[in-house]
Amino acid sequence: MASRKSSKEKTIGVVGIGSFGAAIANMLAEKNKVMVYARKAEVVEEINSAHQAQGRPLNPAIRATQDPEEVCEACEVLFFMVPSSGFQDVARNFAPFLHPYHLVIHGTKGLCLNLPQGQTLDTVKKLRRSQLLTMSEVIQQETVAVRVGCLAGPNLSKELSQGQPAATVIASKFNEVILEGQRLLRSDRFQVYGNSDIIGVELSGVLKNIIAIAAGALAGLGLGENAKGLLISRGMVEMVHLSNALGGSVKSVIGLAGIGDLVATCNSENSRNFTVGYRLAKGETLEQIQADMEEVAEGINTVKIIKAFLETADLRAPITENLYRVLFEDLEIEEALQFLMKYPFNVDVNFV
Ligand SMILES: NC(=O)C1=CN([C@@H]2O[C@H](COP(=O)(O)OP(=O)(O)OC[C@H]3O[C@@H](n4cnc5c(N)ncnc54)[C@H](O)[C@@H]3O)[C@@H](O)[C@H]2O)C=CC1
Numbered sequence: 001m002a003s004r005k006s007s008k009e010k011t012i013g014v015v016g017i018g019s020f021g022a023a024i025a026n027m028l029a030e031k032n033k034v035m036v037y038a039r040k041a042e043v044v045e046e047i048n049s050a051h052q053a054q055g056r057p058l059n060p061a062i063r064a065t066q067d068p069e070e071v072c073e074a075c076e077v078l079f080f081m082v083p084s085s086g087f088q089d090v091a092r093n094f095a096p097f098l099h100p101y102h103l104v105i106h107g108t109k110g111l112c113l114n115l116p117q118g119q120t121l122d123t124v125k126k127l128r129r130s131q132l133l134t135m136s137e138v139i140q141q142e143t144v145a146v147r148v149g150c151l152a153g154p155n156l157s158k159e160l161s162q163g164q165p166a167a168t169v170i171a172s173k174f175n176e177v178i179l180e181g182q183r184l185l186r187s188d189r190f191q192v193y194g195n196s197d198i199i200g201v202e203l204s205g206v207l208k209n210i211i212a213i214a215a216g217a218l219a220g221l222g223l224g225e226n227a228k229g230l231l232i233s234r235g236m237v238e239m240v241h242l243s244n245a246l247g248g249s250v251k252s253v254i255g256l257a258g259i260g261d262l263v264a265t266c267n268s269e270n271s272r273n274f275t276v277g278y279r280l281a282k283g284e285t286l287e288q289i290q291a292d293m294e295e296v297a298e299g300i301n302t303v304k305i306i307k308a309f310l311e312t313a314d315l316r317a318p319i320t321e322n323l324y325r326v327l328f329e330d331l332e333i334e335e336a337l338q339f340l341m342k343y344p345f346n347v348d349v350n351f352v
């Protein structure tokens with residue numbers, strides 16, 4: 001499909017300017033003009049006048065607007081960087097202004113529900129695959145955008161903002177999306193790999209959040225590196241089986257977006273998901289933790305969604321199932337750990 005503007009004129013859109021959106025907007029602004037969409041007038045004003053978003057410094061060349069039409073008119077390439085909880089609303093707001101020539105890449109590591117109006121996870125309790133959506137599926141369901149991609153990998157936003165070296169995966173069925181993502185983001189501090197298995201890459205980023213919560217809990221209990229190694233390897237096996245059941249390939253889970261991100265988030269106090277597990281193990285309740293966490297920990301909702309999917313799938317996912325009971329049914333973390341230690345996992349690797 002022919003591009004409407006020469007690359008010199010291109011402005012890149014960033015939709016959502018939280019911690020990851022800000023890090024990516026700054027990286028894009030090194031080589032391109034960037035226009036940010038923020039829903040709140042005060043955030044737009046803060047970006048345009050103080051060159052920061054909720055206190056996070058932004059490249060002074062980045063401009064912001066509250067108008068989705070202006071972003072879609074100015075930008076052919078859009079990076080959607082909002083949490084899954086707001087993703088369907090954002091896609092619907094942008095839908096009237098998106099055209100098949102737009103290229104949309106998202107960085108969201110969560111899932112949405114595809115239920116008839118009026119139904120919720122609490123009412124249905126069980127989910128079939130068709131009732132849950134990755135973000136690329138949301139974009140395709142809500143808009144006419146065709147060339148869709150995702151960005152996933154070990155990308156803790158704090159480290160990216162500090163300019164530390166990192167790498168990511170751009171996944172898409174369309175090679176041109178991968179090439180454009182690489183062209184826009186690649187630098188001497190940021191390597192960008194390509195992958196055509198978009199569902200597998202999205203699911204890798206989504207599912208590792210579950211294991212990151214569990215890793216935080218082990219750290220909070222004061223357990224050592226042997227226990228962490230056990231969790232990460234069993235977590236990876238669980239991710240492989242879940243991803244496979246949901247339509248992703250094994251290869252993506254054992255790549256940068258899977259094992260790479262799993263290692264980064266299971267070891268970092270900068271991970272919100274890790275922090276949730278850590279604080280739970282230190283005795284706080286989920287309600288207390290959520291009440292004072294300003295940023296999203298996608299893994300909490302993902303555990304709920306995957307637990308409901310397990311009700312219809314012929315599959316066991318013991319880490320997810322036990323974490324669900326810890327988060328939502330008052331199972332003590334120590335009891336969950338005992339259960340896992342006694343679980344009859346007797347084959348080390350059963351997926352290759
Ligand atoms: N922070 C990180 O290190 C990384 C985050 N991610 C993923 O990126 C996504 C976003 O995460 P963060 O930026 O960290 O979250 P955040 O909580 O820091 O920011 C989310 C941003 O989205 C905006 N937003 C929420 N609902 C919106 C709506 N309906 N319309 C417009 N804007 C809306 C919020 O105002 C906020 O600016 C999550 O799915 C997360 O898993 C992925 C890789 C790294």
Ligand SMILES: O=C(CO)COP(=O)(O)O
Binds near residue numbers: 154274296
């Ligand atoms: O996905 C991330 C880094 O790759 C960020 O993880 P958290 O959402 O747990 O902070």
